[in-house]
Amino acid sequence: MPKKKTYHHGDLKNALIKAGVEILAKDGVSGLSLRKVAMKAGVSHAAPYAHFADKQALIAAISTEGFRQLYERINAVAEKYKSQPEKQLIEAAWAYVQFAMDDPDRFKVMFSGVLEKEKEYPDFVAEAQRNFQLVKMIIEANQALGRLRSGASDLVAQSAWGIVHGFIMLLLEGQISHTVLEKMSLRELVEFQLEQIQVK
Amino acid sequence: MPKKKTYHHGDLKNALIKAGVEILAKDGVSGLSLRKVAMKAGVSHAAPYAHFADKQALIAAISTEGFRQLYERINAVAEKYKSQPEKQLIEAAWAYVQFAMDDPDRFKVMFSGVLEKEKEYPDFVAEAQRNFQLVKMIIEANQALGRLRSGASDLVAQSAWGIVHGFIMLLLEGQISHTVLEKMSLRELVEFQLEQIQVK
DNA sequence: TCTATAATCTTTACAGTGTCAAGATTTGAG
DNA sequence: CTCAAATCTTGACACTGTAAAGATTATAGA
Numbered sequence: 159m160p161k162k163k164t165y166h167h168g169d170l171k172n173a174l175i176k177a178g179v180e181i182l183a184k185d186g187v188s189g190l191s192l193r194k195v196a197m198k199a200g201v202s203h204a205a206p207y208a209h210f211a212d213k214q215a216l217i218a219a220i221s222t223e224g225f226r227q228l229y230e231r232i233n234a235v236a237e238k239y240k241s242q243p244e245k246q247l248i249e250a251a252w253a254y255v256q257f258a259m260d261d262p263d264r265f266k267v268m269f270s271g272v273l274e275k276e277k278e279y280p281d282f283v284a285e286a287q288r289n290f291q292l293v294k295m296i297i298e299a300n301q302a303l304g305r306l307r308s309g310a311s312d313l314v315a316q317s318a319w320g321i322v323h324g325f326i327m328l329l330l331e332g333q334i335s336h337t338v339l340e341k342m343s344l345r346e347l348v349e350f351q352l353e354q355i356q357v358k
Numbered sequence: 359m360p361k362k363k364t365y366h367h368g369d370l371k372n373a374l375i376k377a378g379v380e381i382l383a384k385d386g387v388s389g390l391s392l393r394k395v396a397m398k399a400g401v402s403h404a405a406p407y408a409h410f411a412d413k414q415a416l417i418a419a420i421s422t423e424g425f426r427q428l429y430e431r432i433n434a435v436a437e438k439y440k441s442q443p444e445k446q447l448i449e450a451a452w453a454y455v456q457f458a459m460d461d462p463d464r465f466k467v468m469f470s471g472v473l474e475k476e477k478e479y480p481d482f483v484a485e486a487q488r489n490f491q492l493v494k495m496i497i498e499a500n501q502a503l504g505r506l507r508s509g510a511s512d513l514v515a516q517s518a519w520g521i522v523h524g525f526i527m528l529l530l531e532g533q534i535s536h537t538v539l540e541k542m543s544l545r546e547l548v549e550f551q552l553e554q555i556q557v558k
Numbered sequence: 559t560c561t562a563t564a565a566t567c568t569t570t571a572c573a574g575t576g577t578c579a580a581g582a583t584t585t586g587a588g
Numbered sequence: 589c590t591c592a593a594a595t596c597t598t599g600a601c602a603c604t605g606t607a608a609a610g611a612t613t614a615t616a617g618a
Contacts, residue, residue, distance in 0.1 A: 166566055166613060188474065191604060202568050204606080209566090213605065262471075269531055270470035271462075274388065276532060290535060307554070312538050316528070317551055321517070324524025328516070331469055332476055335490060338512050351517055354507070354555045366584055366595055391575060402597045404577080409595090413576065 171209040171219075173199040178220045182263045187272055192216065218279040221268045225285035228257050228268075232292055243299035247306075250296055251322045251348050258326045266330065269323070293319055305356055314355075321351050371409040371419075373399045378420045382463045387472055392416065418479040421468045425485035428457050428468075432492055443499035444556075447506075450496055451522045451548050458526045466530065469523070493519055505556055514555075521551050 167173065177198035181190050192213050193203040210216045231253045239245035258265040266272065276282050297315040300306040306314055325348065328334050334347075342350065367373065377398035381390050392413050393403045410416045431453045439445035458465040466472065476482050497515040500506040506514055525548065528534050534547075542550065 164613085170566080186474065187471070192606090193604070203604095204569080205567050207567095207606075266471050269527065269533075271387070271466045271531060274386065286533060287535075290533075310541065312535055313541070313547075313550060316525075316534060316538050316547075317521070317554055320524035320528055320551065321521050322524070323527060324520035324522070325516075327469065327523060327527055328520055331471060333469075333486060333490075334516060335487075335512055338516050341510065341513070347513075347516075350513060351520065354517055364584085370595080392577090393575070403575095404598080405596050407577075407596095 167199070167201060167205075170199060170201060170205065174206055174209065174216060175219050175223055178216055179223070179261075179264060182220070182267065183261050186263050187266055190217075214274060215279075217267060217273050218276070218282050220264065221273050221276075222279065222282045222285050224264050224268045225282070225289055228254070229285070229289050229292060231257055232289065236292065236296060243296065243303050244305050246296045247300055247318070248349060248352055250293070251318075251352055252345060254322055255326055255329075255344065255348055258330065262330050265326070269327075290315065290319070307355075307357055318352070318355060321355065322348065325351055367399070367401060367405075370399060370401060370405065374406055374409065374416060375419050375423055378416055379423070379461075379464060382420070382467065383461050386463050387466055390417075414474060415479075417467060417473050418476070418482050420464065421473050421476075422479065422482045422485050424464050424468045425482070425489055428454070429485070429489050429492060431457055432489070436492065436496060443496065443503050444505050446496045447500055447518070448549055448552055450493070451518075451552055452545060454522055455526055455529075455544065455548055458530065462530050465526070469527075490515065490519070507555070507557055518552070518555060521555065522548065525551055 177195045196203045196206050232250050235249040235253050294311050294315040298311045301308050377395045396403045432450050435449040435453050494511050494515040498511045501508050
C-alpha cells in the first residue's frame with residue numbers, strides 16, 4: 159500500500175472514479191459531490207478538473223465503468239451456460255437484477271438520467287452498445303432453439319431487456335406491490351417475467 | 359389575471375407545485391431549485407418552508423400530482439374502451455408512453471428515485487397504488503376474455519406494467535437502438551411489446 | 559544533462575444552493 | 589376586538605460547482 163505523498167497523485171483519474179463509486183454506495187446520488195470525491199482521493203477540491211471537465215464528466219466515467227462491470231458479469235454467465243441458451247437467458251437476467259441490487263445508486267446513475275447528455279460521452283455509448291450486443295446474442299441463441307419468437311433479434315432483445323429493466327426499476331422504486339413480493343421470491347419473479355415471452 | 363400583491367399569497371402551496379412543474383419542464387431535474395420555484399411564484403426564497411418541510415417534500419407533492427394526472431389519463435381511455443378490453447390494454451399503455459414523453463423530467467422525478475424516501479409520503483404512496491389498481495382491473499378484464507394468461511392478476515399486471523415501463527425508461531435514456539427505432543414507430547413498438555404477453 | 563513546455567495540483571474566489579432563526583405581517587377563532 | 593397561529597421576509601450559514609491564477613512536477617527536445 160504505497161501512499162507516498164507526492165505532489166502528483168499518479169493515478170488520480172481512476173482514484174476519483176473509485177472514490178465516486180464508494181460515496182455513491184454510502185451517501186446515494188444526492189450525496190455525491192465533487193468536493194467529497196476529491197477529499198476522499200486525498201486531493202484538493204479543484205484537482206478533479208485536471209481530469210474531468212465537470213461533474214457530469216465524472217458521472218459519465220462512473221457510469222461507463224459500471225457498464226464495463228455489467229458486461230463482465232453477463233458475459234461470465236453467458237460463457238458458463240454456453241450450451242444451454244435457456245439457462246443463459248434466465249441467468250443473464252438474474253445477473254442483471256443482482257448487479258442493480260448490489261449498488262442501486264450506481265444503477266440509477268447509469269439508467270435514470272443522472273447523466274444528462276450521454277451522447278456526448280462516446281465511451282459510455284460504446285459500452286452500453288456492447289452490452290446490448292451481448293443480450294442480442296443470447297436472444298438469437300434462444301430463437302435458434304425455438305424458445306423465443308423468431309423475427310428481428312434486436313426487437314426481441316429490446317423487449318426482453320425492457321421486461322427485466324422495467325421490473326428492476328419498479329423494484330428499486332418500491333413500486334412492486336407488497337402482495338406480489340409475498341407470493342414469490344425475487345428470483346421467481348424474474349423467471350415469471352421471462353416465461354411470458356417464451357414460446358410454449 | 360388578478361395579481362394583488364398582498365403579503366399572504368393565498369394559494370402558495372399549489373402555486374409552488376405548478377411553478378415546480380414548469381421549471382422541471384424547462385430546466386430539467388438538475389435545474390429545479392427551491393429558490394427558483396419561490397421566485398417564479400413571486401415569493402421570497404424561504405417562503406416555501408411554510409408549506410413544505412424541505413425540497414424533498416415539494417418533489418413529493420409534484421410527483422403525487424403527476425400520479426393524479428396519470429390516473430386521469432389512463433382512466434379516461436379505460437372508460438372509453440370499456441367494452442373492448444384489448445383496446446383498453448394497448449391504449450392505456452400508449453397513454454402511459456405519451457405521459458412520459460409529454461414531460462420526461464417529471465416522469466423521471468416520479469420514477470427514477472429523485473424522491474428518496476417515498477414511503478414517508480402517504481399521499482404519494484396512495485396515488486401510486488391507485489394507478490396500479492387501475493392497471494390490475496384492465497388486466498383482469500383481458501384475462502376474462504382469455505387474451506392474457508390466467509393466474510394472479512397482480513403478478514400479470516406487474517409484468518405488463520414492467521414491460522411498458524422498461525421500454526419507456528430505455529427510451530428516455532436513449533438506450534433504444536437506432537436500428538430498432540428505424541424499423542418501427544413508437545406506437546408499433548409498444549404494440550410489439552404487449553403482443554409478447556398476449557395469449558395466442 | 560539542461561531547459562522549457564505541458565501536465566498536474568493548490569489556493570483563492572464567487573455565485574448558487576438548501577435550510578434555519580428571528581422578525582414582520584396577516585388571518586381567524588374566541 | 590384581541591391575540592395566537594399561520595404566513596411570509598430578511599439575514600445568515602455551510603456546502604456546492606466551477607473558474608482563474610499560481611505552484612509544483614514530469615517530460616520531451618536540445
